[in-house]
Amino acid sequence: MTAPDRPLSRRERPAKPPLTRAGIVAAGLAVLEAEGMEKVTMRRIAAELDTGAASLYVYVQNTADLHAQMLDELLAGVTPAETGAWLTRLIDLLESYAAVLFQHPEIARLSMSTHTSGPNYLRLLDTILGLLGEGGVPENQAAWGVDILLAYPTFLAAERGSRAQPRNARDFADLATHVAAADPYTLPHVAAAGDEIVSGTPAARLRWGITVLINGITQTERA
Amino acid sequence: MTAPDRPLSRRERPAKPPLTRAGIVAAGLAVLEAEGMEKVTMRRIAAELDTGAASLYVYVQNTADLHAQMLDELLAGVTPAETGAWLTRLIDLLESYAAVLFQHPEIARLSMSTHTSGPNYLRLLDTILGLLGEGGVPENQAAWGVDILLAYPTFLAAERGSRAQPRNARDFADLATHVAAADPYTLPHVAAAGDEIVSGTPAARLRWGITVLINGITQTERA
DNA sequence: ACCTGAACACCGTTCAAGT
């Protein structure tokens, strides 16, 4: 409405913080929180920082690089309890990892293709290895086991993260419908199991799943 | 070079097969095979079928719908052995599922966000439930277990599918580098486990992982 | 009913030109 008829001088313009890699990642997370992953584009983030998309390329290699950085930043919040039995600490840690991913299913999806070896991810890996070691799991089983332990929360989150995601909700309802309508002749076992297949809250399935994985890792020797 | 100076008449033009949903899915798979997932776009597929992108929307709701359809089509090749012990048949089936996904990591990645409840997916579900039942696994454990059994191959394929994928290969090498360079003070367990973490062929890790999951599912009661 | 071209509203990334 009251647009000035000349460009603002440097003194008058609101101070624009300098671009940094961290600032770009933070802006990316802000957009993610506010508008979801599909709005996390170079152009949108640049707008957030009051600049052009091209300017970001001084600090960020490409979109994949940015996404990996964002994921690692989110993992900063995943920390273990300091006391307690190794098993409860491990389950808690994995549930907290899952919680972060459930809040950001799009990032969970991304983390399958765009890996991070950022400091927070490595710390998480280290903590899990430590806990498995405490539980007496042989080192070679633990080393391959971490991968499996991190995979399942990621998968569950990607599959049905809680963020309002019309497409995904519809897909799952779709599966439920197909399972309910399964022809007992062509799909006898699906028809027999019925609701059981799609039953349970994500939290309940996660908890059981984590136990399954830990039991399996503990009890399965490597050839 | 020798372009005709008038449009070809209907008789002269090479016969153009009519558009069908199946034809569009097949064209999508052809493009996937030839040029990779990132080229599987509405426009590219339309070009393949000698038409415009808009024409596809008569048969396909949107990109997600198309992708789900493509995935289900790929699963047609995943079929179980007819004889043998339930355990070896189950392991074989999961390895064959994994093999398909390893050849199409981009589809594996996609299948996390875009679900299919297509006929082939449901058949796979049914077969696995049947085999677990044969193995004496209680029905409620089997019903939640299928999800876990299908998750791990998907995750592994998405993570390091074999198709030439410069970004992914670099990421994994990156992780290996970080693991190798892990500071024994801040990351003691990673440093101790060292190479072990990134060791083994995908096939070997997959086989051990499947065994881990089956053992866990068999031995973990549901509350 | 099916098909089409053109348009709309976007993308990531590069690059020459500025400071």
Added chain:
DNA sequence: ACCTGAACACCGTTCAAGT
């Protein structure tokens, strides 16, 4: 060295107009 605007080469999806 950093920043910018403009350009390049794309996207998915919609829609009025044709057959």
